[in-house]
Amino acid sequence: MTSGSRTVLVTGGAGYIASHCIVELLNEGYQVVAVDNFANAVEDPQASGFPESLKRVEQITGKKCIFHKADMNDTQALNAIFQKHEIYCIIHCAALKAVGESVQKPLEYYKSNVGGSINLLMVARNAGVKRFVFSSSATVYGNPQYLPIDEKHPVGVGITNPYGQTKYMVEVILQDLHKSDAAWDIILLRYFNPVGSHESGRIGEDPQGPPNNLMPFVAQVAVGRQPELKVFGSDYDTKDGTGVRDYIHVVDLAKGHVAALKKFEKSFGLKVYNLGTGQGYSVLEMVEAFKKASGRDIQYRKVDRRGGDVPTVYGSAALAEKELNWKCEKGLDDMCRDLWRWQEQNPKGFANK
Numbered sequence: 001m002t003s004g005s006r007t008v009l010v011t012g013g014a015g016y017i018a019s020h021c022i023v024e025l026l027n028e029g030y031q032v033v034a035v036d037n038f039a040n041a042v043e044d045p046q047a048s049g050f051p052e053s054l055k056r057v058e059q060i061t062g063k064k065c066i067f068h069k070a071d072m073n074d075t076q077a078l079n080a081i082f083q084k085h086e087i088y089c090i091i092h093c094a095a096l097k098a099v100g101e102s103v104q105k106p107l108e109y110y111k112s113n114v115g116g117s118i119n120l121l122m123v124a125r126n127a128g129v130k131r132f133v134f135s136s137s138a139t140v141y142g143n144p145q146y147l148p149i150d151e152k153h154p155v156g157v158g159i160t161n162p163y164g165q166t167k168y169m170v171e172v173i174l175q176d177l178h179k180s181d182a183a184w185d186i187i188l189l190r191y192f193n194p195v196g197s198h199e200s201g202r203i204g205e206d207p208q209g210p211p212n213n214l215m216p217f218v219a220q221v222a223v224g225r226q227p228e229l230k231v232f233g234s235d236y237d238t239k240d241g242t243g244v245r246d247y248i249h250v251v252d253l254a255k256g257h258v259a260a261l262k263k264f265e266k267s268f269g270l271k272v273y274n275l276g277t278g279q280g281y282s283v284l285e286m287v288e289a290f291k292k293a294s295g296r297d298i299q300y301r302k303v304d305r306r307g308g309d310v311p312t313v314y315g316s317a318a319l320a321e322k323e324l325n326w327k328c329e330k331g332l333d334d335m336c337r338d339l340w341r342w343q344e345q346n347p348k349g350f351a352n353k
């Protein structure tokens with residue numbers, strides 16, 4: 001079988017990260033079966049039951065993407081998908097992802113992110129599909145003990161919210177699964193802070209309600225959807241007192257998934273890779289870069305620290321570079337320019353109402 005005829009199941013397929021992954025997979029000649037429960041997605045007004053984001057993915061790539069509406073906890077629906085398609089491997093992005101909300105609704109987060117992952121894994125195992133890429137997060141490292149964070153850094157200590165715990169728990173489950181059955185090939189991808197959008201400006205991050213994350217919020221200030229940015233904390237021990245993070249262009253991140261899949265050509269066990277740039281930028285540096293890219297003023301006000309935040313996080317992606325032959329090609333200006341293109345063309349996101 002050539003890679004061109006291989007079918008990749010992408011869960012959370014209508015979402016921000018997965019839709020960018022699907023563009024890269026289709027461009028590389030993979031077939032894609034996307035699954036999403038529409039918890040966080042907008043329907044195509046002309047084709048109900050099909051996500052607007054994937055309609056645009058098809059327009060960008062000129063290729064078709066198969067879509068099924070299903071929840072990760074719906075065993076029957078997942079079974080039907082695995083019976084219908086010959087799945088080569090799974091990229092599991094489906095999850096609830098709002099850190100603050102996870103503190104208010106821990107049961108919903110554990111059920112969706114942990115329970116849903118277990119259910120998906122059981123269905124996959126029963127169908128004999130044992131190649132799995134998991135969308136994990138640098139949040140599993142907690143408050144960094146050293147910088148840059150590499151994959152040997154301790155995990156599971158000092159995680160401050162249920163969302164982060166769910167990512168850590170699924171990692172543990174996958175480690176145990178692999179120990180129980182070496183036929184599983186599993187890749188844990190620990191993302192740092194994904195930002196930006198596809199350079200077409202046709203797909204991007206579309207938060208429902210006020211954004212929790214920095215860059216979507218900044219972009220909404222630029223188009224007047226939010227009055228001003230609150231800068232959470234200006235007394236950290238960092239270059240300018242504001243929090244420092246490792247922002248990675250979402251297209252680089254998506255390409256990291258395709259690079260990871262190529263490892264499945266040979267059986268190789270369980271592997272963990274950071275996907276980041278190795279470079280940290282402060283909140284104020286991000287605001288300045290976005291001002292430059294958009295030509296808009298960004299009103300901001302310094303306020304108290306946000307609970308659970310750590311001063312500085314950035315990672316080393318040297319292992320991914322060495323073993324996956326992948327590295328980031330896009331810098332801060334690209335991230336801001338592409339985010340701005342998406343926000344300016346779609347001031348209200350996919351719904352555009």
Ligand code: UFG
Pocket residue numbers: 097099137138139164191192193212213214215217229230231232233242243244245283306309313
């Ligand atoms: N920030 C502000 N104002 C805002 C939003 C954020 O000043 O309105 C600051 C934060 O205090 C932090 C930085 O911008 O210093 C980045 O914050 P984000 O919320 O964008 O990102 P986090 O680093 O807090 O969290 C992100 C993802 C998580 C993931 C984590 C992994 O949201 O899903 O990275 O490190 F787990």
